[in-house]
Amino acid sequence: MIVINLDVMMAKRKVGLAELAGKVGITNANLSILKNNKAKAVRLETLDAICKALQCQPGDILEYVENPEEE
Structure with a gap:
């Protein structure tokens, strides 16, 4: 599953x-x-x-995590 870590990047950039x-x-x-x-x-x-606004890469925001429910 893809996790969106936008809140983390926003906190790092204080936005x-x-x-x-x-x-x-x-x-x-x-x-x-x-x-x-x-x-x-x-x-x-x-x-x-x-x-562009947060001066980051897509990988800083998007993360793939194994979903144990799918197994």
Whole structure:
């Protein structure tokens, strides 16, 4: 399963939800869904904008973790 560690990167960069949403060009609600790991999909355009705003790589935000429920 893919885990979105956006909250960790936002904390490292000391960027708030509203500030990042403004820089990325998405709503606070949609960014909150990503931040809370509730998203089912992420547009590459959005991921690109997040990485640009936080000056990071996609791998800093996205992580693959084995899901024990699938075994």
